[in-house]
Amino acid sequence: MNSQQFPNIKIRSKNELAKHLSWKKNYKDILEKINYCIEHFPKLYSNHPDSKNGKYIRVAKRPLKEINKLINNTILKEYDSTIKSFIYWWIQHRSFIQAVNIHKTKIKRTYIKLDLKKFFEQISYKKTLTFFQKVWIKPGIANILTWFCCVPNSEYFRNDNEKVIARWFPTSSRLSVLCTIRYFQKLNYLTLKYLKDFRPKITVFVDDITISFNNIGDIKINLFIEEISKLSLEYWIELNEQKTEINKNTNNIEILWVNITNWKLSPWKKTLAKENDILNKINKWETGHEKSIKWIRNYRKLLNRYNK
Numbered sequence: 001m002n003s004q005q006f007p008n009i010k011i012r013s014k015n016e017l018a019k020h021l022s023w024k025k026n027y028k029d030i031l032e033k034i035n036y037c038i039e040h041f042p043k044l045y046s047n048h049p050d051s052k053n054g055k056y057i058r059v060a061k062r063p064l065k066e067i068n069k070l071i072n073n074t075i076l077k078e079y080d081s082t083i084k085s086f087i088y089w090w091i092q093h094r095s096f097i098q099a100v101n102i103h104k105t106k107i108k109r110t111y112i113k114l115d116l117k118k119f120f121e122q123i124s125y126k127k128t129l130t131f132f133q134k135v136w137i138k139p140g141i142a143n144i145l146t147w148f149c150c151v152p153n154s155e156y157f158r159n160d161n162e163k164v165i166a167r168w169f170p171t172s173s174r175l176s177v178l179c180t181i182r183y184f185q186k187l188n189y190l191t192l193k194y195l196k197d198f199r200p201k202i203t204v205f206v207d208d209i210t211i212s213f214n215n216i217g218d219i220k221i222n223l224f225i226e227e228i229s230k231l232s233l234e235y236w237i238e239l240n241e242q243k244t245e246i247n248k249n250t251n252n253i254e255i256l257w258v259n260i261t262n263w264k265l266s267p268w269k270k271t272l273a274k275e276n277d278i279l280n281k282i283n284k285w286e287t288g289h290e291k292s293i294k295w296i297r298n299y300r301k302l303l304n305r306y307n308k
Helices: 014-022 027-043 064-074 076-082 096-101 125-134 139-149 172-179 181-194 218-234 269-283 290-306
Strands: 045-050 055-060 109-115 150-152 163-165 201-205 208-213 245-250 252-255 258-261 264-267
Touching: 014 027, 014 064, 014 139, 027 064, 027 139, 055 064, 064 076, 064 139, 076 172, 096 201, 096 258, 096 264, 096 290, 109 218, 109 252, 125 139, 125 163, 125 172, 139 150, 163 172, 172 181, 181 201, 181 218, 218 245, 245 252, 264 269, 264 290, 269 290
Parallel strands: none
Antiparallel strands: 045 055, 109 208, 109 245, 150 163, 201 208, 252 258, 258 264
């Protein structure tokens, strides 16, 4: 991606990095934590295998988790203004409900849902390092930032393991999209150009892509899917073909845990099941569900807002 699209951060040393992360307050404490993370990095996160999907969820420990949050909030967040409006989730004032609402319609349309296979694991250490270097961060500091955001693509930390973006680190979602932003921009351009006569709409929610448009013939849909596959190969992005869905001539569909039915948004069945499970636990006086309750309230509030 052209670096001119990004604000220039210009960090030239570890001292400048610590000052930037700490907003120049107690930067020596942050510098000490940076040095500690560099020295002890393999011990500062844990692996949690997801046997169902063959992925590893990485949980950062202190102080690595704190440094990752600061990288996310003071460096990566600077680029939100450069992200196009069709990309949602971690960007301020853009929720997944908004991403679903874009596709709401009173008429029946065709929906294509795409999933990027092991998205975080597709983004290598080299690609992440290239991103940081493009925003005028000195190579040595860019290497430190990349080191804090990437882990070996296996359970064990060995020098011969290829490193990739860590799944579930505080930096993961924002950084993964920024590293592949050129691909998403090209996909948006391809969609609008190829389907220009059929009122296309596209939304990206990290690795979940939804494209909707007025109904067209099967041949044209298949040719469009082929063009997407070619583009993905060009950018070394692998699609999860098993999760590719084509829903034709409908106005009743599930997108991002939300149902669209005749111009109305409603909770997805699994979300309702989760909600009922939490409420049952609360009725039994179980504690520790405060975050889940808050999420459900916000979820319902947003649904009501876009159903008015």
